[in-house]
Amino acid sequence: MHKTIQETLKLGWVVIVILAIMTAAEYIVAVVIDDTAILFTLLLIVGLAKAWLIIQYFMHFGQLWEHVSDAWYGMLSDDPEADREED
């Protein structure tokens, strides 16, 4: 189902606010924590979460699976007769 422009823009604001909070958390964690292993782990987790938000919501990662399945079934049904029947 297609979203309205207002819903789409609202989603953008929600994502950017979460990203801003995570960036602030990242900075604070780096200032407060001295243990390298713990800091590395936390920064990696926050980084992966931020990347996931951008990839999922800004880059519309979900669309990709529709195209992968389209391409996959496209290859499987590469039969002109079958296509003609579908049409």
Place this chain on the structure above:
Amino acid sequence: MTNHVPHHVNHRFDALTINRLGLWLFLVSDASFFIALLSSRFFVVGTSTPEHVDQVLGLSLTILLLLSSLTAYRAEAAAEHGDLPNAKKMLLATIGMGIIFVFGVGYEWYEAFKHFPPSTGFGTVLFTLTGVHVTHVVTGVLTLGFVYFRIRKSKTIGDNQWAVEGAVKWWHFVDVAWVFIYPTLYLIK
């Protein structure tokens, strides 16, 4: 003239499917390049970060790039919903922030030459990572600029929807790369 599609053409392989799949494949291969560069930081200098690294600049560049991702997202959304004036405005805002980002990295380099030149371990890592990344930013700005010039006099998005979407996806990828570069260069200690 009728627009005849031959029956042997498989309709599941439309242009948009091929464009999107192709771009994602390219982004994944480019991401592997960044992963290799990011890991090189730990091989070359371990987790040590010089105290002269400009934390305020690093955080400002991060905020700027995140904000530019929002304007890019809004440009794509506006174009998709036929709001071309807003799409153009948001594209210009994204391009503007991209240019400021490039100047920010230029300033970072100016400072870096004083404290950790490329001959030092950290300098090697910093100049390589930010250099490769800023090249991506420049190509992103050029691509967004190209798309802007394609649609600047149009009244409808027409055939340019994919151009907007592709350029914006590329811009988000540049942002994702920075999401990992920022803690790797500035925050780890």
